Amino acid sequence: MTQKISSHAFIHLSINVNHRNNVFEHIQNGIMITNCESKVVYTNPAFSRITGYSAAEMLGNNPGILHSGRHDKKFYEEMWKSINEKGYWEGEIWNRKKTGEIFPEFITISTLINIDEYVCNYIAISSDITSFKLEDLRNLTLAFYDPLTGLPNRSLYHDRVSHALDNAKLNPNSKHTILFMDLDHFKQVNDTYGHLVGDHLLKIVGQRLSSLIRAGDTVARVGGDEFTAVLHGDNDKATVKKLAERIVENIEKPFEVDGHKVNIAISIGISFYPDDAKQLDDLLAKADEAMYDAKKTKRKIQFYDELA
Template identity: 45%
Template sequence: MFFLKQDVGLFDPSALLSLLDTNKQQHVERQLRIATTIFDAAAEAIVITDKNNYIYAVNPAFSQITGYSKAEILGKNPQFLSSGRHDASFYKAMWVVLSQKGQWQGEIWNRRKSGEIYPEWLTITKIEDENGEIFAFVAIFTDISKIKHDEEQLWRQTNYDFLTGLPNNTLLIDRLSNALIVANRENLLVALLFIDLDHFKVINNTLGHAVGDLLLQKVAQRLLTCVRDTDTVARFSGDKFTIVLGNLLKEDEIAVIAENIISKLTEPFELNGQTVFVGTSIGVTVYPADANDADILLRNADMAMYRAKAIGPNVYQFFTSKMNEQIHTRMGLEHDLRHAIEREELEIYYQPIVDLETGLVSKAEALLRWEHPTRGKVPPYEFIPLAEETGLIAKLGEWVLYTAAQQTSIWQTRTNLPIGVSVNVSTHQLKRGLSTATIADVLQTTQLSPELLSLEITESLLMEDTVANIQWFHKIKELGVKLSIDDFGTGYSSLSYLKRFPLDFLKIDRSFIRDSIGKQEDASLVKAIIAMANGLKLKVIAEGVETQEQLIFLHQLRCQYVQGFYFFKPMSVKDFERNILAKHGVPLLKKGLLRG
């Protein structure tokens, strides 16, 4: 300040202005340098065009994303980047928004120099001068290919089955619901098919999960050939599939497709050098006759499938109102079954098993019967599957085991006769905790000699030859209890598991015995089974024996035991004591009868 006062006469105003201009210029240069650095370093592509939309500047990110160099695109209209996915109306609407609001933002598909079409998120802003006239446009965009890819992957994982590539339940319900909306509007039919494979678990357990997975993939491929492009084939779960048939005019079309599916799936499958055969059961429900709701239709189709499975194999069944009544009956039956033991409605009947050499009763099979207070006798084929499905089989099975063992122990003590008892054990019981400790406790509580108790095991349980199952079988043998394989020949019979398990008896299914006199195939099969069992030192029990011809045939083949109506039907405790125990020692076979 002092200097200025002393030399105020020497002050030059132009020098101050020059100093101010220099500072301003430096500031502008710095701002330009910052802007240029941002422009060049930005990860987003930046394109600047003049008012006529011709490119006069791009940044390096533009070249990285599009593949075009700066020299290749200067002076060109950006429309040469167009992918062709958007029509003229799309671009017209874009320019309307841009002119009215000054900016447009959205997703757009463009084309790289390589020809690849890719998605980008684009923002276009118009630039005006001090008079409000447009003199440039700035476009900034980002390649969102990875985001779209990740979204698509997530969507596929949510809506498609990983193994088969078919829609899953989520997408199934969505497509079924949409098909119902269209059908309602157009007055058309929609059919829902519920498909279950027969013998899949057997194949999966015997040949391995890799072969099982390959089978499911090939089944999916065959199902796709049975329907139209507009139909939906989905994998419901495990070995169950569903099909939505839309835009139908009459139910006859559905039956043709169902028959075609059965035909396709019953053809052999070649899986890693193995030839495999499967069957199928199909349940069918139709909109609007059966229901107008996706969830109810799915339930209906499931019910119809189980009805087909009971009739099968290789059949399809339509859902009917009668089946709807059956589900209510089933629910009531399940409720009553839960209380059947405490109400003392259950009873065990005993069917004698006869030794062909002595003609005497060797043991008896324990068979559960239910006398319902209002329904009367409920057939086992109705309530046993119900018990297995609901988990009641664990409680019922333990009750049968204890009651049969106790009754046999009483007979043993009272008569001193070595008549044993055979009790059925299903896969469901073992899975629900039937332990060797439970069986040991039954033997100890009832004081039954272990050798008088036999457990009849289904083939499906043997095929699940896990370490735990094999250990369970050996522990049963350590208790002294006998083991029998039930209904041999009806499943995926194999010598391999007969050698792995410590079995005592092999039981031939009644269906083979029934046709053994008159059908050469069945007769040959019975011969082969008995010869094989004798070779493995297993004793054979033939069930379903009803005629003298069958009896003579089995004796000639050296079958040791028989069971069937030729001798006795299953009988109550009182009838067993009167007809068997009281007459024990008197052979049931007349002398010379078995010589034919």
């Protein structure tokens, strides 16, 4: 059933088949035209390149064949409300290729009306924005993750600890543990073997630390050879000390890096929330202070509350 609409709301556009083919066949955006019953009557070569569906496969089909399942009923209801009331809709949508791959598109859907001011067709012009989404993901990764080790960086680490402390205010029994870790003799590795070996070593150290930290906790690289971790839950000193001892033991095992046998050590400072501090900066500063004492005294592991 066609719908009569006011002429000032939409653009009159008649499509001559030959002219349409000459123009649309060479456009890099995907183009799909449906009739007023939402059956596909035309797709251009770019549409086939983007989705994997040939023009013959789409002809007579409902565009719903592209639905990814990511959007709910309300999403499509809002889309059609805009199309019916304004004559167009544009936005990002996740569709599904013939291969089954789900991908993001930016789509503009417009109504086409005939000289009698009735909707005769809908035209969708789409662009595959996968590359833009990947760029956004890369930017997000650079903002919150260390590019060398892939671990959370200082910014993300602070955000996670801050979030944990905010939640702790709602639970008086909540406890958290901060481990501040610094590699010993790392500068010597760089001076002896070069920065490429040093970088590779940092990456392996990050992997070893990650393998020792529980999935719900966070280990991060916050500086050149500085790592830190936050442990959630009521961890008593004995439990935390055993973890710290496992870290020391694993980091002091020889590393095979680019054909070189490399030995380093690690110093660890530990502070507890809320016993040692209740504010983020104070908690981190006290773990840092304990770490420097562990390095200076060569104890390797130092609790803040046991500083002389």
